[in-house]
Amino acid sequence: MSHNFYNQNAEGIAEQYLSKSFKDVHKSWAQFLPSIIENPAARILDLGAGSGRDAKHFAELAEKTHKEVNNIQVFAVEPATELAELGAKVTKDLKVKWLNDALPTLNVITKQEVSFDLILLSAVWMHIPPSDRARSLRKLANLLKPGGKLVISLRHGQTEDDYKTRKMFDVCADELKQLATGVGLFTKLETPKENDELGRNHIHWQTIVLQLPDDGTGAFPFIRHVAINDGKSATHKLALLRVLLRIADGHSGAVLRREASPFGDRVILPAGLVALYWCHQYKDLIDSHKFFQTPNKNPNMGFMKEDGWHKLTHRTASDYRIGNLFVGDDAIALHKTLSAAVSNIKNMPCKYITYPNQEANSDQPVFEIASNTVKAKDSIFLDLPTLAQWGEFSLPESTWLAFNRYACWIEPVLVNEWVKAMASYTGNSAYKTPEKQYYLHQALSWLEPVRTTTEVRKRFEQLKQQMPEIAKCVWSAKSLKNQYDIDHSMPFARWPNNDLWNLLPTDSVINNQKSDRLPTEYKLKQSKERIKHWWQEAWLNKEITTVATTKKNEVNDMSAGYVISETLFTASIEVETVPTIDTEKTTMKRFFAEANIALPGLSSDNTSIDDLFEALVLQRGRLKEMQQLREW
Structure with missing residues (x-):
């Protein structure tokens, strides 16, 4: 044209x-x-x-x-x-x-x-x-x-x-x-x-x-083939499908770009993000529950290295999340862990996952990784640009769309097949019977994010003292005194997201009325200015002060590692092995890092709360469409 x-x-x-x-x-x-x-x-x-x-x-x-x-x-x-x-x-x-x-x-x-x-x-x-x-x-x-x-x-x-x-x-x-x-x-x-x-x-x-017919997309036969029919000498293939499903369902903004190929359009993701979620789902499964992931009794998998994975045994799965900052020895170990994970994903599931009935001599993979070498540093902030340093992961657009639209139906199939695979392995022989497999199901629960409002509640209490005018319900504009709730604007029970942007101060009665329902688009737009005001004052105001302090001995107790997760820490840490943390800047980075990857249509460098709110309205529509949620 x-x-x-x-x-x-x-x-x-x-x-x-x-x-x-x-x-x-x-x-x-x-x-x-x-x-x-x-x-x-x-x-x-x-x-x-x-x-x-x-x-x-x-x-x-x-x-x-x-x-x-x-x-x-x-x-x-x-x-x-x-x-x-x-x-x-x-x-x-x-x-x-x-x-x-x-x-x-x-x-x-x-x-x-x-x-x-x-x-x-x-x-x-x-x-x-x-x-x-x-x-x-x-x-x-x-x-x-x-x-x-x-x-x-x-x-x-x-x-x-x-x-x-x-x-x-x-x-x-x-x-x-x-x-x-x-x-x-x-x-x-x-x-x-x-x-x-x-x-x-x-x-x-x-x-x-x-x-378009009503019977879904052509990606379903392929997903079913890998999940149920394909040979599984380890749990790698199921792990990769579940990682991609979780990214598609929870991180619409993770797509770096789409590009054409002779076999159809493809979606490009940061390889580091795939590796981060790979480590997330294996972390507690292996370190805490001690479940074997291969037929033999070798507890180690290819990505578990002495200078990486095994130096992070004090961490939990919920530490591996967008918006977290690691420093010191933990940051160096995480760099090496992500590098090992990228290599393992590239050489195992990516190499061996093929289309059903594909020619035996064809070497065209379904999933591809173009990986980069990343030098380990003593600081790593987990956001999209950082995770893109490890290279790019490519998958068919049809598979991405199936995961994006039908995650709540596909995931139970992947989990069930993973349980069957683990129960068949020699090292997990104590869990072969159906009644024991319950424990395998429990171990496969996706542990992140934890439903918690503690951090946001502390921030609200602090702001209420400094600027009383902010103490209003975002949905009703009622003044909030002693009794109030912190509400997940997109209901956690239906879309587990504990990001800062999704947590809003609310009147307790109003929150009980809303329950796990989805706000209507009209209700959301009615509350636009109050929501934006809360975001601005709570997380983006340059005068922001911290919720809690961390002392020198507390940092030492963390083996010179440091992560911002449920608590915001001060920048005044007098430990030579731990870099100085600019908490104010990190909080703002975390707020947008979480929002830009979770919500559709935002760029990784977005810093506009107007654009963020538009993306929130879009996400509301997606949840309504995909899950047919009740509205409030």
């Missing part, structure tokens, strides 16, 4: 597009729209939104249908910035989110980690070069909810000027339908060619409506 042409002629093109109504242009498929709009939590993507005519129609129809309980989200994507600015003005008083993005990559919209009930490409497909069409349709199919519809209008009758000036290409309905079949879509409607609504005699239009 020639963005320059559309930018240079934006006003004339906008006037031309807006001269015809949505009903004039889209009457051939409009019968599918009412059932979509009837869903108050529907999500619609207008891709190539131009001057905003269609996005405006969707948003107005949603408001008319649902009034004050309208939770329908309309995304308008337009690569021509001048045209998008005009479109944003057309929809300025409506619930439409404008983004600058384009096929075939759609990097911005895929980073939102959301899926759609309806995707409209009106007068777009002829701008996609034939070489990019297969990838474009694969990307669009991945953005659909099960049962979701993709509407594509085809423009026939391009002129020589169209080819050159507007970068158009010939289109074919049969080609599009064939590509659709290849990505699991079926044709719901194919219209005959119709006359152009603007009266251009050489141009004809045709509409294709494609639909």
Whole structure:
């Protein structure tokens, strides 16, 4: 597509597009729209939104249908910035989110980690070069909810000027339908060619409506194959699948980028993050419970090194979490542990996990690691940029999406198969019987995060003394005195997240009413300014003081290691082997490190609480959609 042409002629093109109504242009498929709009939590993507005519129609129809309980989200994507600015003005008083993005990559919209009930490409497909069409349709199919519809209008009758000036290409309905079949879509409607609504005699239009079946994605057979059918000489394969599932479910912001490959689009994650979660899930399983992870009685696995893993036996699984700071000897040991884990993952499960029925002589792996050597240092703050130093981990986008959307159904299968594997190993022979396998299940509980509000409660008490005006319930604005709760805005029982951004001071009665329900989008937005004010004053104010102090002998008791976890410590630590800690700066870093990796659509360097709040609204919608949670 020639963005320059559309930018240079934006006003004339906008006037031309807006001269015809949505009903004039889209009457051939409009019968599918009412059932979509009837869903108050529907999500619609207008891709190539131009001057905003269609996005405006969707948003107005949603408001008319649902009034004050309208939770329908309309995304308008337009690569021509001048045209998008005009479109944003057309929809300025409506619930439409404008983004600058384009096929075939759609990097911005895929980073939102959301899926759609309806995707409209009106007068777009002829701008996609034939070489990019297969990838474009694969990307669009991945953005659909099960049962979701993709509407594509085809423009026939391009002129020589169209080819050159507007970068158009010939289109074919049969080609599009064939590509659709290849990505699991079926044709719901194919219209005959119709006359152009603007009266251009050489141009004809045709509409294709494609639909994603309700039976999930093609990734499920592969996941089931690895979890149930694949040989397991150790628990490595199950461990890797569970790590990736946990990252996809809890860390939408972990994706560094998406990229094309001959075998389909792939998601790129920090290799260090995969290694961190790898260590997290094995930590207590091996060190505390002493369960063997291989058929023989060797307690060691390849990533357990004397200068790394075995120097961190005083740590627990919950120490291996985003936002923690390790210093001194513990930091050096953690560097070496992560390096050993990356190497072990690369040489074991990544090497041996293959697709079902793959050719025996094929060496194309499902998962790949491009690893880097990282020099051990006496300080390591666990955030996305730090963990990216170990290189990049690559997995199929279809597998990522399956984990992202269906984690609560897939994880029990992985855990059950892991229990079976451990029970079959010689070293765990005492746990072979079904009644004893309960202990294996317990040991596989994901221990992080621990549900605790102690740290935030201490911070609230401190601020209440310094600035009484902050002592208000974020949901109701009631003054908070002696009786109050610290609430998980996204319910912990349904999405275990104990990050600072998710913990908010609340009136006890209000919190009991909310219980483990999900706040409605309306309730969340009503509370926006109070939530932002709490975030700012509690964690981002440069005048922040500490909740507790750590003395020299306390640091020595920690074997010269130091981690910020449940308590915030002062910067005044007079120990030569422990670097000086700027607690104020570390707290701010931790706040955004946790938020930027947990919530969709944020960059790893984001420091905007406005963007954070938008991402929180998106996450609320995802949880509602994926888990069908009760709302409050």
